[in-house]
Every structure is written in structure tokens, then in C-alpha cells.
Amino acid sequence: NGMADMEGAGTTGELIRSLSRLFRYSLENRSDRVPLYQELTMIKDYIYIEKKRFGDRLDYVLKADVDLETYEIPSFTLQPLVENSIRHGILVRPEGGVVAIRIMERREELVLQVLDNGIGMEKTQRDRLLEGRERQESSSSGIGTGNVFRRLRLMFPECRIRLLGRKGRGTCVEIRISKKECRRYEDSDS
DSSP: OHHHHHTTOHHHHHHHHHHHHHHHHHHHOOSSEEEHHHHHHHHHHHHHHHHHHHGGGEEEEEEEOSOTTTBEEETTSHHHHHHHIIIIIITTSTTOEEEEEEEEEETTEEEEEEEEOSOOOOHHHHHHHHHTOOOOTTOTTSOHHHHHHHHHHHHOTTOEEEEEEETTTEEEEEEEEEHHHHBSSOOTTO
């Protein structure tokens, strides 16, 4: 990074800083859960790197209508889902596309969605992914959706996971977790 700064290579320096933060997040996260804002900060670094690689073929939208410090999720929950959207949905289209993360509260649940306007998938493939029968070997993170879904179900037994979409129309992964289960701090009234 220092050499990039000395050479006036600002973009290279920022790529190195983003990659360093990703490595640090991966190596330093020893706890089961991380605050939602930490996971999203890491996602922004990941997307920055991917946008530098793929340019205008990749767009990204984040909409979070919750206090990001209030909730915790397992580390590397969203990143593998975003990575799969990019690699298997968006970048296989010549024109690319958009990956979006939406986070909201609905009644007593925290709702996390990763959506894309990529190539989508058949119902049978979505079913295999949900059941953990589909391996996506090309996932460079090595975590994969099956692992994400298993960890969520172990940590939050009542969580609900849905894969929505159609071939040619994009995909949405929706995770619903009881707010009480993933709340970072208990309210003083409870």
C-alpha cells in the first residue's frame, strides 16, 4: 500500500486496503456472531474489489431500514450470497446486472434479502440449494450457500430461508430471523 501511495497509484492502494480489511475480517472474527454493520462493511470492501474488476457490468445497491448496531448475524452470512449472485447470476450475462441487499424489520423478524437481476435458476436447482444438496465449487470464498444455510439453522433454529426467482429473471435469497434471537443487546425492559 505504501508503494502504491508513493507511486501515485491511488486505485491500487484502495484495492490493497479493501483486500486487507477483508483478510482481517476473515482472520480476526473468532466469535459466532458479528454486528450487522461489520458484515456490511466487509461486503462494501468486497463489492469495491469486484466493481474494479468488472466495471460497469456490476452495480450494487444497499438499503437498510434498521439500526445496524442492534442485530448480530453469523460472520460471512451475506458475502457468499452476494458472491454467488455476482458469479452465477450477473457476470454470466454479457451486459452484467445489479446485486442488491435489503435489510428490514417485519413484525417480529429481521429480514435479510440478497437480490439480483441475473440469469436466475430453475426451481429444482433452488430446492437443491435450500436442502444443501448443491455444491458450488466455483465459490472462491469456499463457504458456499449450503454452509451459510446450515450455520443459520444451527444458530437460529426458527429462521426461515427462501430462494425465489425464475430462470432468466434473477434470484432473491430471503432470510427471516426472529428479532429477539439476533438482537445484539437485550432491552432493559425484558
